[in-house]
Amino acid sequence: QKEVEQDPGPLSVPEGAIVSLNCTYSNSAFQYFMWYRQYSRKGPELLMYTYSSGNKEDGRFTAQVDKSSKYISLFIRDSQPSDSATYLCAMSAGGGNKLTFGTGTQLKVEL
Amino acid sequence: GAVVSQHPSWVICKSGTSVKIECRSLDFQATTMFWYRQFPKQSLMLMATSNEGSKATYEQGVEKDKFLINHASLTLSTLTVTSAHPEDSSFYICSETHTSTDTQYFGPGTRLTVL
Numbered sequence: 001q002k003e004v005e006q007d008p009g010p011l012s013v014p015e016g017a018i019v020s021l022n023c024t025y026s027n028s029a030f031q032y033f034m035w036y037r038q039y040s041r042k043g044p045e046l047l048m049y050t051y052s053s054g055n056k057e058d059g060r061f062t063a064q065v066d067k068s069s070k071y072i073s074l075f076i077r078d079s080q081p082s083d084s085a086t087y088l089c090a091m092s093a094g095g096g097n098k099l100t101f102g103t104g105t106q107l108k109v110e111l
Numbered sequence: 112g113a114v115v116s117q118h119p120s121w122v123i124c125k126s127g128t129s130v131k132i133e134c135r136s137l138d139f140q141a142t143t144m145f146w147y148r149q150f151p152k153q154s155l156m157l158m159a160t161s162n163e164g165s166k167a168t169y170e171q172g173v174e175k176d177k178f179l180i181n182h183a184s185l186t187l188s189t190l191t192v193t194s195a196h197p198e199d200s201s202f203y204i205c206s207e208t209h210t211s212t213d214t215q216y217f218g219p220g221t222r223l224t225v226l
Binding site: 032034036041042043044045046049088090092094095096097098099101102103104 | 115117143145153154155157160202204206208213214215216217218219220222
């Protein structure tokens, strides 16, 4: 079993839809949770960062962490074609530890 | 804006030659940088952790004599792919870590094609 599980998709939604992306993990030591967006042939771009459990909102993006269930989510409201990309979850135990990545979910927002 | 730059953005080389990729911190002095490799439609694979002024720490299965990492200054880490072969063709990405938040900021990546 992988430390971090993420559905690779592809996930196709119409423009304006609410998108829900998720990851589950098995390592209870993880405390820092991140979501990255990666466009084709580009480096990953940090979208959201959350420490421990809770919600965080930034514009159309909301990140949720449920440590009791070892489950994290990224919600995208009013999705746009420009949101079409691969979304990677990542997490670490802190202290400068390495990030553990999910496999990434490919999202396509169609007109 | 971008905090990490990489050069070159793409490179094509002949089999058997060596290629050097530079990773530069623009906003912060990154004492720790990471090097990743990414194959098409796959996630990032950590190759090594690069610390300023010391030897890099390589992940299991990564040949340290093939992938030479140098981090001589706070703002620059280099990855040299020695005696490159077609199977080394990949997307190489570096990142710097911000210890206050334990996040990593990635460079734009370097696409290497070995003919």
